[in-house]
Amino acid sequence: MAPTGSKAVPVNRPTIKDVARHAKVSLKTVSRVINNELSVREETRERVQRAIDELDYEPDQSARSLRSATSYALGLVYDNPNPYYVISVQNGVLAACRDQGFGLQIHPCDSRVPDLADELRELVRRARLAGLVLAPPMSERMDLIRHLAGHGIRLVRILSAAEDPNDGYPCVYVDDRDAAYDITEHLIQLGHQRIGFLWGGAEHRSSPERFKGYEAALKAYDIPLDKKLVIPGDYSFEDGFRGARRLFALRDRPTAIFGSNDEIAAGVLAAAKANGIDVPYELSIAGFEDSPFSKQSWPALTTAKQATEDIARHAALRLIAELRPSAGAPPPANRGFSPQLVIRDSTARVRIAASS
Structure with missing residues (x-):
């Protein structure tokens, strides 16, 4: 039994060094696996992944960004009064980030403020974000899109459109x-x-x-x-x-x-x-x-x-594909989604009044 007043000794989380030691590879190899780099042999990748799973190792995304010139975090920017929509978008983007080894910073904002562009530029700078996923209505403001892109900020938009806008800015669109x-x-x-x-x-x-x-x-x-x-x-x-x-x-x-x-x-x-x-x-x-x-x-x-979670997941994957271009591969294409009619009990044939 621990003496009265003694402090519990925290259990140390496994580090990337522990993973390298467990998998019998270099730190650089573990880093390449975590970053999904294509140069790692499949056998080595599997050995490192087994070590990660067995040790329950979780990369610290912010620390990774600070240690390198590459950022491993995305930002999700939204302004929507519908909580169900917001939760679905968050879950979709987060799923893609977890799958691809990225962190996520969620940024609710007021789309009507005049200095929104400056606010988002400061967000990217302060949090060292690799890029932004923009939800409506920010995603549909071309002045904002041009401003952010003009300052080198990578972004993908979720927007409503009957067809691919083909305006030079990546998007996922919903018909x-x-x-x-x-x-x-x-x-x-x-x-x-x-x-x-x-x-x-x-x-x-x-x-x-x-x-x-x-x-x-x-x-x-x-x-x-x-x-x-x-x-x-x-x-x-x-x-x-x-x-x-x-x-x-x-x-x-x-x-x-x-x-x-x-x-x-x-x-x-x-x-x-x-x-x-x-x-x-x-x-x-x-x-x-x-x-x-x-x-x-x-x-x-x-x-x-409307598959909001899936739409948001594809938007994040679209952005990550922009950030990690594959040698010789064509640039990723914009993707469209079409919501499907679901008939339930709230609609019925017009009741015809009985004749007198």
Whole structure:
């Protein structure tokens, strides 16, 4: 039994020297394996990896960066009120960083501040980051992108676009427009003619892209766009609730409402229940993104499944590929994602009133 007042002796974490000794290789070889360098023979790589696993060794990313001219950490920059989106993006980027031996610094910020470019440049300098993964809406501000790239900062954007922008700046893009078309078409094919649309934040490019999909589907089915059915707002439950109340107050109210994300749609559902409106038989509701809101609501929400975690993971891998070009390999290509329609119980055919 330890004497009273004595301090516990901390257990030393294994070091890179311990790994080298255990694997019977040099420190430089261990470093090359950790950095995924291609010059290491496969047999040696496997021996070093076994030593790492057996010793439960974890590289200190910040120490690695300080010891060399190369940085081994990325930054994730976002400004989004939706916690489910933020958590999914963080998990996706973190998975890629862990797989590739990089650290991650998460940086929430206010995209509207005038000195954002200076803030991000200082972040990269202070934290010695190798590059940035930019989430919307920062990823869609070309003035910011040009400024950061002009100061030598490597970056990859996650953005909403119907096709590869091919603007010279790497990205992972999501075709929100096509998915919004599919949702609106689904409602039209159920017999709905008056379909309300609740916008997300106007500063996010996904909002106008989703509206364009809604508008295109109405046009394809010769349904006039009624501006009274289109309500501005933000990507929040509260704006979904408020927007729905405005639509319910119309003399000729909609039989279906498309919320620009699942939080908005959940707010519509709450407003419908507060007003005694039967969902889906008096009102069909659809959202977007397939967040936990869509599955936990009752009834569960029809939505578009957006693989946010996978999208973010590919964005980080895209950036790391830029940082570690392979000799003779072509430069990495931008990758597109298309959210898929998921039909659940919140949408149904229009109820036809019984004849008198």
